Amino acid sequence: MFPTYDVIVVGAGHAGCEAAIAAANLGAKVLLATMNMQTIAQMSCNPAMGGVGKGQIVREIDAMGGYSGIVTDETMVQFRLLNMSKGPAMWSPRAQSDRMAFALNWREKLEAHPNVDFWQEMVTGLVLKDGRAAGVRTGLGLEIPGRSVVLTNGTFLNGIIHIGEKQFGGGRAGERAASGITEQLVELGFESGRMKTGTPARLDGRTLDYSRMEIQPGDENPGRFSYTDTPELRDQLPCYMTYTSEAVHATLREGFDRSPMFNGRIRGLGPRYCPSIEDKIDRFAGRDRHQLFVEPEGRNTCEIYVNGFSSSLPEDVQYKALRKIEGFENAKMFRPGYAIEYDFFPPTQLNATLETRRVPRLYFAGQINGTTGYEEAGCQGMMAGINAALAVQEREPVVLKRSEAYIGVLIDDLINKGTKEPYRMFTSRAEYRILLRQDDADLRLTPLAAALGVANMDARMARVDEKRRGVAAIQEELRNHSVSPDQLNGFLAASGTAPLKQGVKLSSVLTRPEMSLAGLARELPALANFLAPYDAEILNLAEVTMKYEGYIDRERETVHKMNRLExxxxxxxxxxxxxxxxxxxxxxxxxxxxxxxxxxxxxxxxxxxxxxxxxxxxxxx
Missing domain, CATH: 1.10.150.570 (GidA associated domain, C-terminal subdomain)
Structure with missing residues (x-):
């Protein structure tokens, strides 16, 4: 009934989708197994991609030929580049997505790939041969042969949903949990644990008073995640911000005696950096309010996601507290928030390729490794899919260094340090973050993907080469172009920086904090004419690399020293x-x-x- 697949991917969340497409784009024949074809690439929690540290990962996925950035660009409703008041190492893209369009777009791209097949059924175990992963076994008792297996089970392994004193099995709202895989892996000697995550209530946006909230518009000139020519974002939808209050906190505390988090029913470890609202008001008792972000779920729905109000309190307590938030006085609830506990496997049991040490040709990616977030899951899935395909093809695996990518930082952290709580990426986790900016991921990683033979990389490499040439030409022009005091001193005085005492190269003027390439171009027509052929991406990269050249050079020297140990x-x-x-x-x-x-x-x-x-x-x- 089934051919022998090169790679079988179990689970079609963000990790599973990237694993499947990565292996397929290396020429592997892939089977993507999921319990529900209608929830492929489901955004189970907030309808957004990117953020601090996470946005860099999405750009790296795109640079390696993954699809998360492209799908986000084609379905986003708002884009913002965060942390622009800080240095460029901290700039982080984030997009609000149309939840339904995002999932549909991913499914369409997977179905369009000739190397990807699908099977809708619960996978209950692995088939082993000579100690290696050699396929999967399904709930119907079918055995599907495969030369490698990638497990991306998300929160479904023995998942339990908690809402107040109620608890029931489930991997996500309205979907059943998966059983059998944990039990087999434990029998094989794997160590397992339990983790917890949660999600907030969904509300009817027609019942909210946005005039009482602070509007959060997108960027005036929205950017993109993908380095390809994805469509320009138009007609952005706004988000809004409001706050909890002492009255909201008092109402929530009324349900603490029925909270599964406080009465011991939840034993899994939750995310420190994305706590539930009850956890926040308990841990930060001195604060009289907390920010809430009111986010649209899409263009064609009134459903609203209340970011910052994750909760597992009883539904009546959630509803009563929500209606005391400014702008929510008449809110109607689509469904309450909940917490979910699920099995994970400490990632110290993995090699740097994400292959398990105990069972060759078996790979783990995503929340099964103790991470949280679509972006963290997607990049693990991509690397597991790449390495599974390379193993089948008897080629050398790919391991990204900490100095090459945030993806390398994430995987290195997981396999060497493990995690006691859901792991989330931040820029602070990367010691070489000035080298791992969101603007140069293609220069770092696209040549590697092209060398591997990832499909459809010719146009990407042409763009990388064009970008390198453009940046080099701009840098050369600025280093050779001299300006005199009478050309710039009026502009410098107006900008609040010291005047020139003699002629200098433009490159030295640009390194001043008050100066920008755009500002200099407005003042110097010859420079403006020279820069006119180059797009914003090349101009921005040239400016950043010149302004921070000293820091970049020092960091590269540190990397060189550390690579001796590697x-x-x-x-x-x-x-x-x-x-x-x-x-x-x-x-x-x-x-x-x-x-x-x-x-x-x-x-x-x-x-x-x-x-x-x-x-x-x-x-x-």
């Missing part, structure tokens, strides 16, 4: 108990995690610089 290999068969000079904790962690390099060993929690020195001495370094 080049020193460690044997997977070595027994660290034989090195008595290592600390006891280091011996245990190194034997458990089996790092591939000294650099990876140095980032394991519990391995000290002294332990790294012992390893280097042992290796004769």
């Amino acid at each position: 080049g020193i290999k460690l044997s997977a068969a070595f027994d660290y108990e034989t090195l008595s000079n290592l600390s006891k904790e280091a011996r245990q962690k190194l034997n458990d995690l089996k790092p591939a390099t000294i650099g990876q060993a140095s980032r394991i929690s519990g391995v000290s610089p002294a332990d790294v020195s012992v390893l280097l001495i042992h290796l004769g370094r």
Whole structure:
């Protein structure tokens, strides 16, 4: 009934979709198995992509040939570039998406790919052959053969939904949980745990008074996630902001005795950086209000997402409290918020390729690894799909370094440090973030994807080459173009910066904090004429790289030094108990995690610089 697939992907959320398309674009024959074809690429929580740290990941997915950025651009209703008051390493794109259009667009792209097949049914276990993953088993008892398997089960593994004192099995509102996979993996020796996440109530936007809220419009000149020519966003929808109050908090506290979070029914670990509203008012008791963002679910629906009001309190308490929020006095609820507990597998059981250590050709991606967020899931799915396809093709795997991508930071953190709570990406997690900006992900990663043979990369590489040439030409012009004091001193004085005392190169003027390339072009017609052929993306990249050239060079030197440690290999068969000079904790962690390099060993929690020195001495370094 079934052919033998190269890659079987279990789960069609953000990780599963990116895994399937990544493997398919490398020429692998892929089966995407899902319990419900109607919920492919479902935005289970907020209808948005990107944000601080996360937006950089979406751009990296796009640069590698993934589809999250393209789908977002084609279905977004608002775009904002966040943190523009800070340095360029912190600038982060974020888009409000049309939830239904996003999922439909993803499905259409998957169905259009000739290498992707589908099967709608619950997968209950793995088929193993000679200790390797060799297919999956379904609820109907069918066995589907495959040369590799990628598990992207999201919150469905033994999921339990909590609303007040009510609890019931489910992987998402209105959908059943998945069973069988956890139990088999535990029998195979995998360690599992429980995590928790939540979502807020959905409201009827027709019943809200937006005149009493603060409007949050999109950018005047909206950007895009994809480096391809996706459509320009028009007719943006606004979001709004309002606040909780002491009256709202008092109402919520009335339900604390029935809260599954406070009475011990929820044991899973929740996300620290996206707490429920009851958790916020309990932990930050001194605050009299909290921000809430009122976000549209799409262009053709009145459904509203209340960002910041995630809750598992009883539905009557949620409804009563919501109606005390300014602008929500007449609100009608579509459904209450809820918490969900689910199984995950500590990611220290994975190699850097996201292949499991216990079972070759078995890969984990997304929330099964203890992460939270569409973007974190999508990039893991892409890397797991790439490496599963490469393994089947008997090619070398791909592992992104921490200095190459936020994706590399995320995976390195997971496999070396693990996670005790749902992992979320922030710019602060990346030690080389000036090198990992959102504006240059294509320069960093598209050549790698093209070298791998990812489909349809010719046009992308042509764009990368054009971008490199443009930036180099602009930099050369500014370094060679001299200006005199009488040309610029009036402009400099008006800009609040010191006048010139002699002629200087334009490049030195641009490095001043008050200066911008656009401002200089307005003042100098010859410069404006030179820059006219270049688009905004090239102009912005040229300006950033010139302004921050010193920082970039220093960070590259640091990377060069650290990469020396990455080049020193460690044997997977070595027994660290034989090195008595290592600390006891280091011996245990190194034997458990089996790092591939000294650099990876140095980032394991519990391995000290002294332990790294012992390893280097042992290796004769």
